[in-house]
Amino acid sequence: MNKLQHQVSPYLLQHQHNPVHWQPWGPEALQQAKDEDKLILVSIGYAACHWCHVMEKECFENQEVADLMNKYFINIKVDREERPDVDMIYMDAIQQMGLSGGWPLNVFLMPSLKPFYGGTYFPKAKWMNILSSVQNAFVEHRAELEESAEGFAKAISDHASLFQWVDLENSPIIIPLSLKIIVGNMDPVFGGMNKAPKFPLPSLLKYLESVPSKLGKETQAFHASDLQLSRMAQGGIFDQIEGGFSRYSVDSEWFAPHFEKMLYDNGQLLEVYSIAIQRASNPIFSEVILQTIHFLKSELLAENGLYYASLDADSEGEEGLFYTWTFEEINEFIPYSTNPEFYKTYQILPNGNWEGGRNILFKKDALRNYTFKNEIDLLKGIRKGRIRPETDTKQILAWNAYVLSGLTAAYQALYSAEIKQDALYLAEAIENHLLNSDGSCLHQASYFGSPIDGFLDDYAATALAFIQLYLVSFDKKHLDLANQLVEKATELFESKEDNFALYLYAQNKNNELIADKVEFTDSVCPSSNSMICESLLWLGLIQSKVECSMRAQQMLETVMSKAQSNPAYFSNWLRIYSQWFENPQAMIKFNLTYVENQGLMDSLRALKSTLIPVENLPENKHFLVCVGNHCLAPVSTWDELETQWKELI
Known part of the structure; x- marks a missing residue:
């Protein structure tokens, strides 16, 4: 039965x-x-x-x-x-x-x-x-x-023998070449990898956005990122009415999506657009950020504060029916005779621009949807009367962590108090429903019978999200939770092989599995090992934990040979390596109490650097500038910090 x-x-x-x-x-x-x-x-x-x-x-x-x-x-x-x-x-x-x-x-x-x-x-x-x-x-x-x-x-089964160790301390410069390879394989007209179907690959976009300004321009990395993000924002892969991205485009133009909407895509793309808009102020990117947040909150947010996993591609047994339109449906409410620009902008045709005489809204030009707010609102109201695709109501920890990282980045991009509050609410829901008191976590919030223990990506994505939230909330609780998750992950997922720095994907106590798997390639989601590596680097820097920094370096040394051979599928690893080793960013550790008492927070933020509140500065020293794993002499006053900063940049 x-x-x-x-x-x-x-x-x-x-x-x-x-x-x-x-x-x-x-x-x-x-x-x-x-x-x-x-x-x-x-x-x-x-x-x-x-x-x-x-x-x-x-x-x-x-x-x-x-x-x-x-x-x-x-x-x-x-x-x-x-x-x-x-x-x-x-x-x-x-x-x-x-x-x-x-x-x-x-x-x-x-x-x-x-x-x-x-x-x-x-x-x-x-x-x-x-x-x-x-x-x-x-x-x-x-x-x-x-x-x-x-x-x-x-x-x-994955073993250490699959990897060739690379000495990072004596490694040649690799980032420019990897960017050249990646950009060379991207579509010069529509962006994204030069093939169909097309997946967004957010980790790859984050890598393109992460490099120093001069390198990003010289290698065309910024242009490649701008092109893809713009074309996706105009495309059918983005829901022009309610916001949110579908999982992938079946063609090479981001036109016809596979209509399922996944939480992991939308959380990650929210972060990517938020990072990109801080480099290149683009009003369409800002609209995408706000529409994506609207989609997440209106369609996937549960009563307990967590987000559901996905929306189905099908409704009424037909793929895309909920999202597409016949010419006659639209013409009844938005007459073509008086609104030709709307039809032209969204490429709405009498016989349809897609299958079965239906139209996918696909913007011909780089215009904001707000330009046609009245028309979009009309279609939004009509669509609410349709039979909605089914919701997958699983609440998966790693995917909620991607949303938390996305909301945190969106706050940093737009400085919206509402978005910051959304992030804090989600962090609280994660803590209440998915984290255990012993530092372990659940994979999902509801289950039948025994709970499903968290996998490495659950631990890694959540630790990283709490670190990112700490860097804007300055609430030490978030840092403590990240610490607990990384420590527990090391206990549960560390490989038993000698001198193998990478972590297993499933807990090493599991006896139902016939093989040990180590997730190390970056695809539609970043590899769990790359995320735990980045978490270790942050904890090493913030708390001066040498053992964390050393473990992270060993992980990078394990995968970097493979990353150089196939950069597109190691893009998160390459971003981490670039930001922490080859092109390290300047960050400022500071005494939070001193800065708040002196009214210096706005001045600090104006430096546009990563700000790290710490409690372990030397006595009477209030600022410490660090570049990668190297720090300058700590200083006491704002004037001394400003002098150091000017010399550095």
Whole structure:
């Protein structure tokens, strides 16, 4: 029988009425496979996944298919966002097999959990053939399958031998070359990586924005960032009516999105646009920041102060229906005859600019949506009457941490008291619902049965977000929470291999997993190891903890060889290396009580430097300027600080 009815994952609950005898991942299902000596089918997806819905309708809702699956397999449904550790292992396995990855991900395992075959989406006829072929192979060629599965299981474990150590102290300059490679592979017309589909890759944009002014101009890094951010703001990937970004664009022009909206994208892009606007004051960027915050608060904010995971791509069984328009729908309320500029700006055509005669609002020119406020408000009101896409109500810690970092950066960009308060409310909700008193954390706020312990990205993203919040709130509670998270992460995720500086993704006590995985590449989200590395660097600087700085340097030395070979997928590592080693930024440690008593806070902020309140300055010294891991002599007065600062810049 189907055993998903008591789960909290919306994705698992979507499958609770399938005739397939689905079970959640866990000891009961895994033990049953061993007891009955049956193959395991692990089917992995997520609630906002369009092709997951398609395969469900074609295959998993079909009784004939279900009968075949139930007869031969222990069928396990996994929400990849709830169990990213399981997804990481079996996605890697598929790629080791030379197959294309994606979701839905369907992987066949021996009773020992070791994989031997799989794939992504399959239509009904092909799926039934695969089910029969796999079962026949299990009966007739079991020894060969066992051998194959054993090989794949060994291949997917991550070890120190995968990495080549680099001495950072004697390393040549690498940032200009890596920027040249990245910018050279970007679309010179529409921005982003020069291919389709196009993903935003926020870590890469943060890297482009992070380099010194001269280098950013010489390498065209700033131009590449401006181009992509502007084109995305104009594109269909951005919801011109309510704000918020879709997960990716299926074309190369940011025109037609895959309409699912993910919390992790929007939190990270909020931060990127906030960083960019501090370099290049662009009113469209400011509008994107405010519209994205509006989207997050109006569509994904829960009553407990945390944010939900995503909005589905589909509504009424059709992808994008909620977000797109026929010419006639718009013309009824905004007549073309009296509003031709609106139609021209958003490229609204009588026969549609997309599938099925529908239109995606896509700005031809770099105009703010506020220019057409009345028209946008009309469409906003009409859309509220439509059947809304489903919300994935999981509240994932790492993704909420991305939003916290984004809100903190938005406050620094716009100095809005409301945005700062939004950040503080979210920080409080994270502390109340996702952090434990012993320094550990949960992966998500609600669960069935046992809680799901936090993964490395939960610890790392949250520690980093609390550090960033501390640097604007000056509330030591936020720094203390970051400290606790990093210390606990070291206890739970440190590799048992000698001289291996990177952390495991899942806790080293987990005995359900067949491989140790180390997340080190930066993709649509920054790698968890790069985030913990940056947290260690901040804690080392703020609190003068040499051991933190040394561990972070060892992590960089472990990955930097790979980063140089493939810079686009190590962009967060390269940004960290640039900002802390090759192009270190000047930061100011200061005595908060002294600065507030002397009324110097506005003067300090005017220096446009990172400000770090500390309690460990020498007696009667109130300011300390640091560049990377090197600090100047501490000084007592504002005049002395100003003199040092002028000499430095």
